[in-house]
Amino acid sequence: MSGYRKYFTKKILWFAVTFIVAVLLNFILPRLMPGDPVAVIVSKNAQGMSESTAVIEMYKQYAEEFGVNDPMIVQFFTYFKNALRGDFGVSFSQYPRKVSNIISEAVWWTVGLQLPAIIFGWLIGNILGALAAYLKKGFDKVLMPVSLFLSSIPAFGMAVILLVLFAVKLEIAPTSGGYGFDMIPNFSWSFIRSIISHYQLPFWSIVIYIIGGQALGMRSMSIYELNADYVKYSRFLGIKDKKIVSYVFRNAMLPQITGLALSLGVMIGGALVAEIIFSYPGLGTTLLAAITMADYPLLSATTLIITMMVLITTFAIDFVYGVVDPRVKAAQIDS
Amino acid sequence: MRNTILEVRDLRTKYITRFREDIYAVDGVSLKIEEGKSLGVAGESGCGKSTLALSLMGYYFPPLHYTSGDIIVNGRNITALDPDTTRKNVLGKEVAYIPQAAMNALNPTRRIIKFIQDVIKAHIPEMSKQEVRELATERFRILGLPEKVLDQYAVELSGGMKQRTVIAISTILSPKVLIADEPSSALDVTSQKMVIKMLRDLMEKGYIKSMIFITHELPLLYNVTDDIMVMYAGQIVERGSAKDMVFDPKHPYSKGLMGSIIVPEPGTRELELVAIPGTPPNLKNPPKGCRFAPRCKYAEDECLLHEIKMKTFGEGREYRCKFSIDYLTEKYNNGKS
Numbered sequence: 001m002s003g004y005r006k007y008f009t010k011k012i013l014w015f016a017v018t019f020i021v022a023v024l025l026n027f028i029l030p031r032l033m034p035g036d037p038v039a040v041i042v043s044k045n046a047q048g049m050s051e052s053t054a055v056i057e058m059y060k061q062y063a064e065e066f067g068v069n070d071p072m073i074v075q076f077f078t079y080f081k082n083a084l085r086g087d088f089g090v091s092f093s094q095y096p097r098k099v100s101n102i103i104s105e106a107v108w109w110t111v112g113l114q115l116p117a118i119i120f121g122w123l124i125g126n127i128l129g130a131l132a133a134y135l136k137k138g139f140d141k142v143l144m145p146v147s148l149f150l151s152s153i154p155a156f157g158m159a160v161i162l163l164v165l166f167a168v169k170l171e172i173a174p175t176s177g178g179y180g181f182d183m184i185p186n187f188s189w190s191f192i193r194s195i196i197s198h199y200q201l202p203f204w205s206i207v208i209y210i211i212g213g214q215a216l217g218m219r220s221m222s223i224y225e226l227n228a229d230y231v232k233y234s235r236f237l238g239i240k241d242k243k244i245v246s247y248v249f250r251n252a253m254l255p256q257i258t259g260l261a262l263s264l265g266v267m268i269g270g271a272l273v274a275e276i277i278f279s280y281p282g283l284g285t286t287l288l289a290a291i292t293m294a295d296y297p298l299l300s301a302t303t304l305i306i307t308m309m310v311l312i313t314t315f316a317i318d319f320v321y322g323v324v325d326p327r328v329k330a331a332q333i334d335s
Numbered sequence: 336m337r338n339t340i341l342e343v344r345d346l347r348t349k350y351i352t353r354f355r356e357d358i359y360a361v362d363g364v365s366l367k368i369e370e371g372k373s374l375g376v377a378g379e380s381g382c383g384k385s386t387l388a389l390s391l392m393g394y395y396f397p398p399l400h401y402t403s404g405d406i407i408v409n410g411r412n413i414t415a416l417d418p419d420t421t422r423k424n425v426l427g428k429e430v431a432y433i434p435q436a437a438m439n440a441l442n443p444t445r446r447i448i449k450f451i452q453d454v455i456k457a458h459i460p461e462m463s464k465q466e467v468r469e470l471a472t473e474r475f476r477i478l479g480l481p482e483k484v485l486d487q488y489a490v491e492l493s494g495g496m497k498q499r500t501v502i503a504i505s506t507i508l509s510p511k512v513l514i515a516d517e518p519s520s521a522l523d524v525t526s527q528k529m530v531i532k533m534l535r536d537l538m539e540k541g542y543i544k545s546m547i548f549i550t551h552e553l554p555l556l557y558n559v560t561d562d563i564m565v566m567y568a569g570q571i572v573e574r575g576s577a578k579d580m581v582f583d584p585k586h587p588y589s590k591g592l593m594g595s596i597i598v599p600e601p602g603t604r605e606l607e608l609v610a611i612p613g614t615p616p617n618l619k620n621p622p623k624g625c626r627f628a629p630r631c632k633y634a635e636d637e638c639l640l641h642e643i644k645m646k647t648f649g650e651g652r653e654y655r656c657k658f659s660i661d662y663l664t665e666k667y668n669n670g671k672s
């Protein structure tokens with residue numbers, strides 16, 4: 001048990017270190033981008049102004065407000081202190097909206113889209129992979145190449161294919177947005193319907209993208225488990241096949257959980273791309289907007305939130321995994 | 336006369352490979368074991384020992400297939416049963432099995448007690464979990480296994496402990512025949528001794544009525560089983576009491592096999608370590624006559640022509656060779672001087 005505790009103490013330490021490094025990188029990287037965001041905002045707001053002193057005055061005022069005149073190190077500590085309180089400052093591009101407001105709105109779109117899509121894709125992929133291993137023959141012969149094909153298409157590729165096929169050619173789904181652009185969010189039936197129809201393409205593009213890889217992984221795990229010694233031994237003890245199959249799939253499924261944890265970062269990355277392609281109002285689209293507008297505060301906060309989401313889920317899965325799989329627990333104690 | 340617990344008549348099984356080739360790994364094996372007796376099976380790697388163990392269970396799944404022959408357990412021919420009846424009424428209950436790779440024989444993600452519950456439920460569904468636990472606790476205690484093992488996972492057990500747990504699980508339903516396929520070969524000497532002692536205990540306490548012990552370590556067999564059978568290329572080539580077989584083997588293959596080991600008995604000089612030259616035949620198409628002939632230094636052309644039947648001699652001894660016992664004995668004596 002103490003080995004187990006040591007393992008998680010170590011994990012938590014790593015978690016803390018990763019977190020600090022992530023905050024640091026999230027702060028520095030956007031600021032290395034070329035361009036003067038204050039100038040961009042000033043030029044936007046100063047349109048029509050002719051007096052240069054007024055414009056300069058305005059520039060100074062903004063620079064003061066955003067704190068860009070302070071030395072980098074001071075800026076960082078201010079940023080870090082505020083970030084811990086959930087305050088990420090004011091957005092440059094959507095001035096004077098607060099970054100935290102923008103993010104808290106976008107994050108629900110992202111979670112609402114990605115969480116169900118990733119879990120659903122993971123489940124279906126695993127079921128298909130298990131079936132292919134168990135049924136073999138025709139089913140496997142079809143599933144294998146299809147999964148290989150699907151898993152080798154990049155995330156954006158699937159999104160673009162669906163977009164062109166269903167939105168542009170067949171016109172049975174909207175091309176972009178989270179709901180009809182002419183609508184105001186409310187609880188009416190037509191608004192909900194609009195949300196659902198806008199949900200389909202990004203959702204399925206993520207699901208299909210995930211299914212391929214997961215099915216391949218689960219298939220080979222299951223084949224491996226089906227040939228394990230304990231399967232043969234259980235058979236010769238007279239245990240029913242149904243029970244043995246349940247052993248096999250449980251044992252094959254468990255490592256797939258790590259697969260899920262490991263690929264979560266990649267998945268979220270891929271899913272963000274899907275958001276961008278469909279202009280879905282989540283973090284992906286926010287991130288893209290922040291990049292194009294050189295909006296440091298928004299950019300830092302968005303990447304930080306995404307990093308945090310990946311970190312926390314990975315950590316949680318690692319923990320759950322050790323609890324449900326004695327093999328992993330033994331390995332965790334050993335390490 | 337004692338009760339015959341297991342009788343096997345001319346059993347033939349084969350592997351059908353992915354390339355649709357037949358491999359006759361058990362080719363006409365007959366044997367008999369009486370109540371309270373144990374039989375050792377020895378032979379080189381690949382001669383079909385493990386396949387024989389599996390074939391004796393009467394329950395076949397690809398790539399292993401039943402061809403012909405009878406397996407009679409306690410008067411009932413189990414080859415005539417349908418697979419589900421065999422599964423429910425024979426496996427684990429009448430004939431039990433300890434696999435060669437007992438290290439990985441346990442489901443790594445299931446607690447031992449849960450696994451035992453699964454085993455018992457497959458045969459005696461009416462038995463409650465409480466009763467299963469009592470039975471398992473009692474059995475583990477008698478066999479000298481710590482009770483806490485029941486609540487552990489296989490990954491938490493040492494190799495020796497895993498092996499002994501497997502033995503306890505295999506025999507939990509007190510089977511008539513226990514087939515142990517190299518139950519101690521992967522273990523250190525101390526664990527080996529414990530395993531052997533455990534198997535003896537099982538016999539003495541009447542939890543198992545007879546045992547087949549497969550190994551390639553002959554000295555070990557001498558101390559464990561009553562009789563020894565030597566197997567070559569899917570067939571039995573000689574059978575006799577453990578003592579006769581170790582000290583007075585008759586078949587040239589047995590002779591070679593015994594000669595290739597060191598018998599640690601007081602009074603006997605250490606024998607030279609001599610391996611039998613050549614390799615066992617490919618079981619896809621074994622030699623037509625004597626299968627050992629291509630490697631036998633006494634072989635004559637005629638050996639390869641006709642199939643050779645088992646012949647009896649002395650007290651309960653059998654061998655499969657064209658030559659007479661006297662002829663062979665003379666050859667062996669000449670070879671020594």
Ligand SMILES: Nc1ncnc2c1ncn2[C@@H]1O[C@H](COP(=O)(O)OP(=O)(O)OP(=O)(O)O)[C@@H](O)[C@H]1O
Pocket residue numbers: 350351352358360378379380381382383384385386387398435551618
């Ligand atoms: N699953 C299988 N498919 C095809 N052929 C097999 C299979 N298992 C074993 N064989 C073949 O059957 C023959 C007998 O193998 P078996 O495992 O019974 O030998 P063994 O005497 O137990 O050897 P060892 O001492 O190495 O355990 C060998 O020629 C082997 O190649």
Ligand SMILES: [Mg+2]
Pocket residue numbers: 384385386435516
């Ligand atoms: Mg073997």
